[in-house]
Amino acid sequence: MKPEELEVRAAAELAKQQAFDVRLFTCSSRGCQSSDALGVIAGLKAEVKARQLEGKVQVNGSGCMGLCSKGPLVRMCSKTQKDILFSEIKPEMAAAVVEQVVVPVLAGSKIEKPGGDLGQHTLDLNDPFFTMQVFSVLENNGKMDPEKLDDYIARDGYKALRKALGMSAEEICKEMLASGLRGRGGAGFPTGLKWDLTRKVPSEVKYIICNGDEGDPGAFMDGSVLEGDPHAVIEGMLIAARAMHATHGVFYIRAEYPLAVERVEKALRQARAAGLVGKNVLDSGWAFDFEMRLGAGAFVCGEETALIASIEGKRGTPRPRPPFPAVRGLWDQPSCINNVETLANVPLILLRGAKWFASRGTEESKGTKLFALTGKSKNNGLVEVPMGMTLRDVVEKIGGGTDSGLKIKAIQTGGPSGGMIPEHEFDTPVSYENLQQLGSMMGSGGMIVIDENDSVVELAQFYLDFCVDESCGKCAPCRIGGTQMLHLLNKIVAGKGTLEDIKTIRKVAKAMQKASLCALGQTAPNPTLSAIRHFEHEFTERLLPVATTKA
Amino acid sequence: MSIPAEVATAVKAAAPKAPAAPVDEITLIANKWKNKRGSLIMALHDLQSRVGYVPRESAMKLGHLMDVPLARIYEVVTFYNYFKLEAPGKYVISVCLGTACHIKGSAELLSGMEKELNIKEGQSTPDKEYHLQAVRCLGCCGLAPLVSVNGKVYAKLKTNESHHVIERIQIDKPMAVADAEDLAD
Structure with a gap:
């Protein structure tokens, strides 16, 4: 495809979309598919066909629209009125949606909320859950079909790639650096700097790798982005490749996300057929292509050197750094590993400018961040908030408090590597630094809400048990330290612990943090330590009475 | 009387070919991956998605065809939670x-x-x-x-x-x- 053709295709697609009076988008992501979203789509299509409305009404799949606990979600977009968002639609309700809403809207009526049963399945789009979020990575979700390339092109897709092809590698790196984008996988390393380091290493072969091994249990942001907007991630990788002279792209996606794998593979086939990926990218003479590699259920493979070992077909064990992957990575060649959400931000930054991106957020954390808001939260699902929003706004306004009606006790961010943040710290603005200061971390974006009936001791035990199970066993501090810590914690949970045990846990934790080979071992003590720091009484309450009085 | 050579060739070419022995799935999987570097895990994914687990005989055959020692296969299969060594239930x-x-x-x-x-x-x-x-x-x-x-x-x-x-x-x-x-x- 020639660069100018992008505009032609976008215009043609937009004209096609304009011809429809009503467009229906049903979330076809993993969560909603498990509640039979595909049945809903089939039902809507059948009803539209039966009423001979195919020229007026378009029925689409869509990426995640956020409120996963209320799925399947169906969004009705019309030229003549405001959008309507339906929740928990079953296939047998499809006919009612068409009859009671679509048909009257086509006839010129304005409907805010349908009456009867369907009214109870209509969400209020003025709810803080929707109004307080800021969509940029997720802005295509609910507005386009992730399986259609032209839908993406019509929404400015691959325009940023076109721009990147006219820039030097150094210029792209500078733009990224100026934007302040930092790694969304959790550690928060500046993306532009990572690219620039890789760029400066001379080599004939270089790899750009997309880390889609979202192993944090309770997090599903990356899977949702891959399912909902696969072309955005592909475009981000193409731009990254230009910025560091990479020659090969690799997607590493966990095998537990078959739909994400399928969507990316389909998107790659479409992009290849259109000349956006392959031998002659956008007619520039530049050749670039991708390979797909699946994870196989190992949390440690989120660590970049372990991930590289896994792509090489080996056990996913980390190795000491330096040398960093930027110098010696996949197959000993310079490699850059970026997280899915990071890559999805890239086209937006290049197209709208570093200034636009940096206008959101705090001094050191820019842009927006995706969170998977789950646990006891009333609104469960995928949310996108600007950096700098307070945790209270995220949890209480967007999340709507707890579903149990009980008081929120704490949230856990950063999964097994993060920590618990008690309710009295909720006025802290979201940023990498702030969360770290509270003894937690940004992590990839899992945010678990627990209420006053939940035990932080048992949650700490759950996470430590996870890390012990997932430790690759290569280095002693993580392998032995984790097991010893878990023994002590189990003892405390069983009511047989002593104050001495809490002291020993702290000591072992310190050794693990200092001496473990990779981030898994270094951060495994975090949930336990943060729980002790903020909720020490919950631990001491469980100790043997004698021991408590002695000390 | 002997049949002229060119006729014999023509007859042979026209005769229906004996059906080739069906290529078994493991050979297909090995052929798909063996020339791609580091593809053992991908081959094992293919195998498990067909059979439901990684049977020892299949692992041996796959190793033989892909020129990977059995120990390397087991090293990988036992590391990753996703791979099963025993047949799961239906x-x-x-x-x-x-x-x-x-x-x-x-x-x-x-x-x-x-x-x-x-x-x-x-x-x-x-x-x-x-x-x-x-x-x-x-x-x-x-x-x-x-x-x-x-x-x-x-x-x-x-x-x-x-x-x-x-x-x-x-x-x-x-x-x-x-x-x-x-x-x-």
Whole structure:
């Protein structure tokens, strides 16, 4: 495809979309598919066909629209009125949606909320859950079909790639650096700097790798982005490749996300057929292509050197750094590993400018961040908030408090590597630094809400048990330290612990943090330590009475 | 009288060819991956998606065809949770123990399942009908707690309704083996 053709295709697609009076988008992501979203789509299509409305009404799949606990979600977009968002639609309700809403809207009526049963399945789009979020990575979700390339092109897709092809590698790196984008996988390393380091290493072969091994249990942001907007991630990788002279792209996606794998593979086939990926990218003479590699259920493979070992077909064990992957990575060649959400931000930054991106957020954390808001939260699902929003706004306004009606006790961010943040710290603005200061971390974006009936001791035990199970066993501090810590914690949970045990846990934790080979071992003590720091009484309450009085 | 050579050749060419022995799946998998660097894990994924687990004979054959020592294969298979060494039951029930499900009581759901099926996590029923396993996170956290059966998700369960889940599985009869990926590409 020639660069100018992008505009032609976008215009043609937009004209096609304009011809429809009503467009229906049903979330076809993993969560909603498990509640039979595909049945809903089939039902809507059948009803539209039966009423001979195919020229007026378009029925689409869509990426995640956020409120996963209320799925399947169906969004009705019309030229003549405001959008309507339906929740928990079953296939047998499809006919009612068409009859009671679509048909009257086509006839010129304005409907805010349908009456009867369907009214109870209509969400209020003025709810803080929707109004307080800021969509940029997720802005295509609910507005386009992730399986259609032209839908993406019509929404400015691959325009940023076109721009990147006219820039030097150094210029792209500078733009990224100026934007302040930092790694969304959790550690928060500046993306532009990572690219620039890789760029400066001379080599004939270089790899750009997309880390889609979202192993944090309770997090599903990356899977949702891959399912909902696969072309955005592909475009981000193409731009990254230009910025560091990479020659090969690799997607590493966990095998537990078959739909994400399928969507990316389909998107790659479409992009290849259109000349956006392959031998002659956008007619520039530049050749670039991708390979797909699946994870196989190992949390440690989120660590970049372990991930590289896994792509090489080996056990996913980390190795000491330096040398960093930027110098010696996949197959000993310079490699850059970026997280899915990071890559999805890239086209937006290049197209709208570093200034636009940096206008959101705090001094050191820019842009927006995706969170998977789950646990006891009333609104469960995928949310996108600007950096700098307070945790209270995220949890209480967007999340709507707890579903149990009980008081929120704490949230856990950063999964097994993060920590618990008690309710009295909720006025802290979201940023990498702030969360770290509270003894937690940004992590990839899992945010678990627990209420006053939940035990932080048992949650700490759950996470430590996870890390012990997932430790690759290569280095002693993580392998032995984790097991010893878990023994002590189990003892405390069983009511047989002593104050001495809490002291020993702290000591072992310190050794693990200092001496473990990779981030898994270094951060495994975090949930336990943060729980002790903020909720020490919950631990001491469980100790043997004698021991408590002695000390 | 002998048949002229050119006639013999023509007859041979026209005669229907004996059907080639069907190429077995493991050879197909090996052919697909053996020239791609570092593709052992991908080949094992293909194998498991066809057979449901990694049988020892298949591992040996795959190793032979891909020129990978058996020890290397076992090194990988035993490291990653995803690969199974034993044949699972017909219906693989995966109880999600991710954090969101944990908070919503998935441990109780799992122990209910264990009682209902009279097996422990990681085991199959003696008739090989059900295999019960705990998994880390299926990524549908908004619908916690949940189980998946051969890929079909049963969501927003009540932790005390494990018997209903078994009943629903019996009614639904999800596909016995997950969709195998097309080997042709």
